[in-house]
Amino acid sequence: MTTPINTPVLDLRSVAFAYPDGHQALFGVDLQVQRGERVAVLGPNGAGKTTLVLHLNGILQPGAGTVSVSGLPVVRDNLQEIRRRVGIVFQDPDDQLFMGSVREDVAFGPRNLGVRGAELDRKVMDALDMVGMADFADRPPHHLSFGQRRRVAVATVLVMEPEIIVLDEPSSNLDPASRRELADILTGLEVTLMMVTHDLPYALQLCPRAIVLSDGIVAAQGSTFDILTDDALMKSHRLELPFGFDPHVC
Numbered sequence: 479m480t481t482p483i484n485t486p487v488l489d490l491r492s493v494a495f496a497y498p499d500g501h502q503a504l505f506g507v508d509l510q511v512q513r514g515e516r517v518a519v520l521g522p523n524g525a526g527k528t529t530l531v532l533h534l535n536g537i538l539q540p541g542a543g544t545v546s547v548s549g550l551p552v553v554r555d556n557l558q559e560i561r562r563r564v565g566i567v568f569q570d571p572d573d574q575l576f577m578g579s580v581r582e583d584v585a586f587g588p589r590n591l592g593v594r595g596a597e598l599d600r601k602v603m604d605a606l607d608m609v610g611m612a613d614f615a616d617r618p619p620h621h622l623s624f625g626q627r628r629r630v631a632v633a634t635v636l637v638m639e640p641e642i643i644v645l646d647e648p649s650s651n652l653d654p655a656s657r658r659e660l661a662d663i664l665t666g667l668e669v670t671l672m673m674v675t676h677d678l679p680y681a682l683q684l685c686p687r688a689i690v691l692s693d694g695i696v697a698a699q700g701s702t703f704d705i706l707t708d709d710a711l712m713k714s715h716r717l718e719l720p721f722g723f724d725p726h727v728c
């Protein structure tokens with residue numbers, strides 16, 4: 479199927495969601511992400527960011543509203559294709575690494591789609607190369623450091639050649655060098671990217687655009703720089719820059 483060139487990769491219309499216990503987490507979220515964009519999702523604890531992410535590949539289904547990925551609605555019948563198009567890197571890499579070796583973990587997704595033999599080997603090694611983990615292909619994931627496991631988790635998503643990569647707190651628990659190396663990897667990728675983060679300098683470095691999710695609605699969106707330098711907006715949504723960090727000088 480061909481997709482018109484200006485169809486957003488992500489298109490959320492009036493998405494509302496309540497958990498089974500009745501807690502309403504999203505109250506009508508509208509959000510479009512165009513091909514090639516890098517967008518940060520900012521917001522205080524409990525704002526609904528993870529709930530939003532779980533709607534992007536159909537882990538959660540909205541109570542009202544719609545989610546589409548490059549024009550394809552996120553509904554039960556489309557989930558296999560949606561999950562190929564949307565790669566989610568969860569906060570805890572151990573949620574997505576469960577095989578005996580790095581190579582097997584990265585091969586898991588494409589193998590499920592029927593890729594085999596030399597083509598599978600090539601795809602796996604290309605993805606591991608992109609995250610600088612090719613030398614670790616035969617190591618068990620649980621023998622790797624947290625930062626190395628996060629890179630492998632990124633490779634498990636890259637190998638599927640998704641249309642958008644969504645990362646939940648990609649810089650959490652990384653030491654400064656690993657944090658910087660992951661930023662280098664992510665900025666080098668030619669893929670649409672959405673990143674949920676409390677690490678505001680990271681958002682500024684990686685994502686030209688940001689949205690502020692607060693109490694289950696999109697409270698603001700615009701350039702990341704404009705948002706981070708709007709003191710009143712930042713304060714009203716409990717967003718704080720690290721002490722001494724000045725967005726004007728990075």
Ligand SMILES: Nc1ncnc2c1ncn2[C@@H]1O[C@H](COP(=O)(O)OP(=O)(O)OP(=O)(O)O)[C@@H](O)[C@H]1O
Nearest residue numbers: 497499501503521522523524525526527528529530
């Ligand atoms: N399984 C659940 N059942 C009921 N309520 C939930 C469930 N998961 C999350 N919530 C509630 O939904 C709201 C949004 O949660 P969510 O995890 O999406 O927030 P978040 O913005 O990702 O927060 P954080 O920055 O702390 O990770 C919160 O009030 C939370 O308590």
